[in-house]
Amino acid sequence: MPRQRRPFAIAPTRRDVLFGLGAGLGSVALSALLADDRARAGARSPAESPLAEKPSHHAPRAKACIVLLMEGGPSHIDTFDPKPRLHDLHLAEFVRSGEEQSAMSSGTRYYVASPFTFRKAGACGADMATDWEHLAGVADELCFYRGLQAESVNHPTALSHINTGNRFGGDPAVGSWVTYGLGSENQDLPGFVVLPQLSDPQGGPANWGNGFLPAAYQGTPLRAEGSPILDLSPPEGITPEHQRANLDLLAALNQSHLEQAFPADRDELAARVASYELAFRMQATVPELLDLAGEDPRTLDLYGVGQADTDDLGRKCLMARRLVERGVRFVQLYHGTWDSHDDIARAHRSLIRGVDRPLAALVTDLKRRGLLDETLLLWCGEFGRSPDNGVRGGVAYGRDHNARAMPVWLAGGGVKAGATVGATDELGVEAVACVHPIRDLHLTLLHLLGLDDNALTYAHAGRFKQLSQFGGAVIRDVIA
Structure with missing residues (x-):
């Protein structure tokens, strides 16, 4: 028996x-x-x-990482990657192949110029929509990367991919790999903390799960409403x-x-x-960690805490700073949804208004506390958006999903400050310079944290597994 x-x-x-x-x-x-x-x-x-705490594989540039995940897929064309050529093609018909279309695609599609105006921000001359009033003030600390490409135009698989390296689920989150490799500086707090929204992202808690790694390395979410714990x-x-x-x-x-x-x-x-x-x-x-009352009123105002548009993300960004300040290794926060299929001007403008001040505050606050050099920031979604919109009565009303070009910026932690790396084509359809897949972005995060993807392995199902699944390349162009 x-x-x-x-x-x-x-x-x-x-x-x-x-x-x-x-x-x-x-x-x-x-x-x-x-x-x-x-x-x-x-x-x-x-x-x-x-x-x-465990020794790193090589000298790290960063001790901690904060991932600012804009769920839904922000549009590069309407945020940090202007495409003047679209004005010449405005309302001309645009044809996408079947594999590029999301489930939301229907009817005739048209090229549509961005409703946003752009300017050169900072001494570095970074391209930013003028709606980014506060983030423009820290443009010289940011590294805009335009060469990243995803592999899926569907939210659940794309979110799983950006979070775990596997579109189909079941693998450990990036934060789980980092804490598995490095441990945590503070044994009284989790090593990997997640600051979610009221509703889980598509794919749910698997986005911060430990997969086949030991259960101790899964992300610990703080509740988005009521008491965080x-x-x-x-x-x-x-x-x-x-x-x-x-x-x-x-x-x-x-x-x-x-x-x-x-x-x-x-x-x-x-x-x-x-x-x-x-x-x-x-x-x-934790009680002291969660109590923001001890923060200087000027700091609360910097993050927009207590203000209608910015309170939600402001609190998360401030909490992220407090967590890494206390030795938490990996923090991930969610904000969305940026899935703007309807009225890109209204939807993205409202979203930018809600994140602009808190994001700039996080960069500013980390720098003035001497933490920016050792804290790696990553701002991203799960994919970008297309240069075509649907049109009703001659008015553009949204953008579709686009895996071939997605906006990313990094800051601190050993990346090039005040740089724009890579490029998309003149219409924003796909990345054409310094092109890398998501696994290479993951390898770059590990590298800056002192980890080697080829050495960071775990025996499972008869073989040694790693975050990249089968190797990749560090994006050297974004490293200072």
Whole structure:
């Protein structure tokens, strides 16, 4: 008879273990958590923690990374890559091949000139739509990259690709690879934190999942509404001593179960045990992290906190700065949707108004605190948009998806400041200079963080796997 698997009876599910960060951990489970676990006899030393700091493969240019993901796909033609030639072809018919069309494509399509005006910003003369009032002020810190190409025009597969390197899901997120390779500078906080929107991006939490890596490396989402972390405080009457005793008992039971479990079960159980200990420590460290009241009013105003258009992203950008300041290795925040199939002028103008001030503030704030040189910023979507719009009554009303040209800018962390690298063709249809696929962008992020994609591997399903899946090239042109 086949050997029976032991039931997974002691630890709760992984969704519950993530101490309420987006998934919700009940107060009963969290009543076992608080204060400093290093005082517990027999506790793991920091060196044994899966998030303990690890040496890089080579000298890093950046210690941390913040990814500013504009979900939905911003239009390069209407933000940072002007195409005057479109004015000559305005309302001329445009034909796309079947593989380039998204599910939203229908009817006759027409070339449409951008409704936005452009200017040269900063001493570097970066091309920016005039709606970018605040970001133009930090143009000399940015590196605009125009050569990136995606491989899908569908949101779920494109988001999976930009986040994990795999269009079809199941692989670890970039942040998971980074924390697997480097660990975290702060053992009292997760190494990979996600700041999502009210609704999950298409593809859901798999966008920040650990895939086949150990569960400790998955992203930890902070809730976008209400308390970022549920049940952060213990129930009334529960003291730190009670919590420590409860946690010690739970650890002893889990250790006994771990010793008897099949090898395939041990990683997940060990991650669950570690998450309890991390949540215990977080009750002492997170309240101060989440409390923005201690920030200077001028800093809050810089980010647009408390202002209708900018409060949402302003808080996320400020939180991202506070997280990397405290040693969190990888932070990803979401803002959207930039899927402007209707009225590109109205939709993108509103979106730019909501992100312009917070993005500029993040660059400014990191620089004045001496953190920009060691913090790598990446602004991107999952693809770009096409130079054609549908037209109603002679009026353009939106842009379609475009995988062959997508806007990206980087800042800090060893990239060229005040540079524009690569180019798209005169109509913005596709990248034509310094062209690279998304996997090369991923390799570049790893390289700047001191990691070598070929050395950052994990044995799974009979072979050693890596972020790029089958290798690639660092985009040297964007590196200072």
